[in-house]
Amino acid sequence: MREAEILFEPMGIRVRTREGSTLLDAARSRGICIRSECGGRGICGKCRVFVRGAVSEPTERELEVLPREELERGARLACQARVAGSCVVYVPPESRLLRRRILSEGVRAEVVVSPAVEKLYLELEAPSISDPTPDFERLARALVEEYGVADLEAPLEVLSQLPGVLRRAGWKITVVVRRGRELISVEEGDTRSSLYGLALDIGTSKIACYLVDLSSGDLVGVESAENPQIQYGEDLISRLTYAVQKDGGLEELREAAIEAANRLILTCCSKAGVAPSAIYEVVVVGNTVMHHIFMGLDPRYLGISPYVPAAKKVESKAKNLGLAANEQARVLALPIIARFVGADAVADILATRLYEASEYCLLLDIGTNTEVVLGRRDKMLATSCASGPAFEGGHVEFGTKAVEGAIERVRIDPDTLEVEYETIGDARPIGICGSGVVDAIAELLKCGVVDRRGVMKEVECPRIRKRREQLEFVVAWREETGIGRDIVITQRDVREIQLAKGAVYAGCSVLMKRLRIDSRDVKKIYIAGAFGTRLNVESAIVIGLIPDVSRDLIEVVGNAAGVGAVMALVSTEERARAEEISRKVEYVELVADPSFKDELRDSLYFPHRYLDRFPSVKRVLGEV
Numbered sequence: 001m002r003e004a005e006i007l008f009e010p011m012g013i014r015v016r017t018r019e020g021s022t023l024l025d026a027a028r029s030r031g032i033c034i035r036s037e038c039g040g041r042g043i044c045g046k047c048r049v050f051v052r053g054a055v056s057e058p059t060e061r062e063l064e065v066l067p068r069e070e071l072e073r074g075a076r077l078a079c080q081a082r083v084a085g086s087c088v089v090y091v092p093p094e095s096r097l098l099r100r101r102i103l104s105e106g107v108r109a110e111v112v113v114s115p116a117v118e119k120l121y122l123e124l125e126a127p128s129i130s131d132p133t134p135d136f137e138r139l140a141r142a143l144v145e146e147y148g149v150a151d152l153e154a155p156l157e158v159l160s161q162l163p164g165v166l167r168r169a170g171w172k173i174t175v176v177v178r179r180g181r182e183l184i185s186v187e188e189g190d191t192r193s194s195l196y197g198l199a200l201d202i203g204t205s206k207i208a209c210y211l212v213d214l215s216s217g218d219l220v221g222v223e224s225a226e227n228p229q230i231q232y233g234e235d236l237i238s239r240l241t242y243a244v245q246k247d248g249g250l251e252e253l254r255e256a257a258i259e260a261a262n263r264l265i266l267t268c269c270s271k272a273g274v275a276p277s278a279i280y281e282v283v284v285v286g287n288t289v290m291h292h293i294f295m296g297l298d299p300r301y302l303g304i305s306p307y308v309p310a311a312k313k314v315e316s317k318a319k320n321l322g323l324a325a326n327e328q329a330r331v332l333a334l335p336i337i338a339r340f341v342g343a344d345a346v347a348d349i350l351a352t353r354l355y356e357a358s359e360y361c362l363l364l365d366i367g368t369n370t371e372v373v374l375g376r377r378d379k380m381l382a383t384s385c386a387s388g389p390a391f392e393g394g395h396v397e398f399g400t401k402a403v404e405g406a407i408e409r410v411r412i413d414p415d416t417l418e419v420e421y422e423t424i425g426d427a428r429p430i431g432i433c434g435s436g437v438v439d440a441i442a443e444l445l446k447c448g449v450v451d452r453r454g455v456m457k458e459v460e461c462p463r464i465r466k467r468r469e470q471l472e473f474v475v476a477w478r479e480e481t482g483i484g485r486d487i488v489i490t491q492r493d494v495r496e497i498q499l500a501k502g503a504v505y506a507g508c509s510v511l512m513k514r515l516r517i518d519s520r521d522v523k524k525i526y527i528a529g530a531f532g533t534r535l536n537v538e539s540a541i542v543i544g545l546i547p548d549v550s551r552d553l554i555e556v557v558g559n560a561a562g563v564g565a566v567m568a569l570v571s572t573e574e575r576a577r578a579e580e581i582s583r584k585v586e587y588v589e590l591v592a593d594p595s596f597k598d599e600l601r602d603s604l605y606f607p608h609r610y611l612d613r614f615p616s617v618k619r620v621l622g623e624v
Helices: 021-030 062-063 068-072 134-146 156-168 228-230 236-245 250-273 288-295 345-351 434-447 491-515 530-534 537-545 558-569 572-584 596-603 615-622
Strands: 003-011 013-018 046-053 076-077 084-088 116-122 170-176 182-186 196-202 207-213 218-226 277-286 315-317 330-333 361-365 370-376 381-386 406-412 419-423 466-467 470-476 487-490 522-529 554-558
Touching: 003 021, 013 470, 021 046, 021 084, 021 250, 046 288, 062 076, 062 381, 068 076, 084 170, 116 134, 134 156, 134 170, 156 182, 170 277, 170 554, 196 250, 196 288, 196 558, 207 250, 207 315, 218 250, 228 236, 228 250, 228 345, 236 250, 236 288, 250 288, 277 345, 288 315, 288 345, 345 361, 345 370, 345 522, 345 554, 345 558, 345 572, 361 491, 370 491, 406 434, 406 470, 419 470, 434 470, 434 487, 434 491, 434 530, 434 537, 434 615, 470 491, 487 491, 491 596, 522 558, 537 615, 554 558
Parallel strands: 003 084, 196 277, 277 330, 361 522, 522 554
Antiparallel strands: 003 013, 046 076, 046 084, 116 170, 170 182, 196 207, 207 218, 315 330, 361 370, 370 381, 406 419, 466 470, 470 487
């Protein structure tokens, strides 16, 4: 098959690929990140590009998704258009995976620093004719005498290097020991001041890396980036499908995450002046799918009833995973709870100390896959809601991640329907991120443009119009934007948010029903994750995303999962608590709960079918 050259602009990157390849595959082959939230199935329409040159004829899906005037100007879906010869492809800003504002910090409880690894300095007696004790036994004997470390075990890789290290060091060495038994490393001289660990939060949409001084527990470096797996699908099911159905798909996804993590590790180390070989312990958190893929476990049965994980707790060595750390560093994935409620939820609970609460607390980590935890110290329930990517801009026509130029705040004048908005970085708008969409719909509801059933009304206003047989509301006119197009909220967008928020609130309702409580019994709501930090709590309550409670009971806790991972890294006590949390939390499978369908149906209303559950919203809507 012949090859063709594609020039991707504005990157200026030339790619040679076989004719018949999709533009999306060609872009991926050179690391060009184009949005593809459906995993390249032609469903989301987010991979829109403009092409000049030889490509295949538009598919039925493209004719359905793309306006005729755009098709005439060369608009195509990168996952559908196939290379037929040399061409130039322009990737507009809204289709690029741009650097987003990623939250990597959050609350942190006080912990006792007690890492699983320690460094011990030794000055050994050199062997002699009268004392020809083998090198390892000589070292082990000294550890017993000076530090009381007995029954030491050493891997062959460390033993093979031991004779040379001892003699080069003049028998003055530092040993790294894990849990008082396992010899990880033998180093020349006194290196006790260099003892580091790493916490990794492998999220569906982002990866956060924390470099920690294990001697003090101090955080010395934080880096974060988009999870490159997003190119293979925005949601967990898309990635599960890719991992299972494509030959080598699991390893492809795993390598993408490992490579991204390694870039973050090396950046952290470079900025802090730390050698990656000085990282001796790694703690990983993530939802169950990310946990399985990162550690190389087969995730296929997570998508098939009865949804059984391969393992709850997994350990490996850095060298086996290809992670940029000391080869013998232990990589520990904190234990999961069940199915899609993973180690990130355990870390959330650990960071917020929910397991110590004397009164009922609700924890929401809202994203593509939303974890809901409800309980107190005597009982905790957890579930997972398939809220979809709408809160992160997915399945919304002009939705985008929280990147520069994303509209993140919206206010609408109830009398004139004129709009005020704020964008990230005060840039010209290129789209609207999750918090902006929630704001916009809450404002439209309060203005009477959207009713409680989620139906957009055709009222006299230039901002409200019908296009493609559906109503839409113009948030930003094209002359204001950075993309030369009106940015709108459509009737379909409202439906996407209804489904997403309905799933989350229904999850909350099912757990409350299981515990025989209602929102009045909830004395604290923790909102975790990047979406929560930008979320307007009032708007979230107006649309019925979170229960209507006193606003002073709501606490935004940032990236609690990453913080919990750091806590487990620096403290074996916290690690033991994480395991206890994993055992103690009771998982609720929503689809198996007899009340879920009814709760979901009722939760699809704005804010809910029964307004008495939302007294503050009832008052607001009564004024419309």
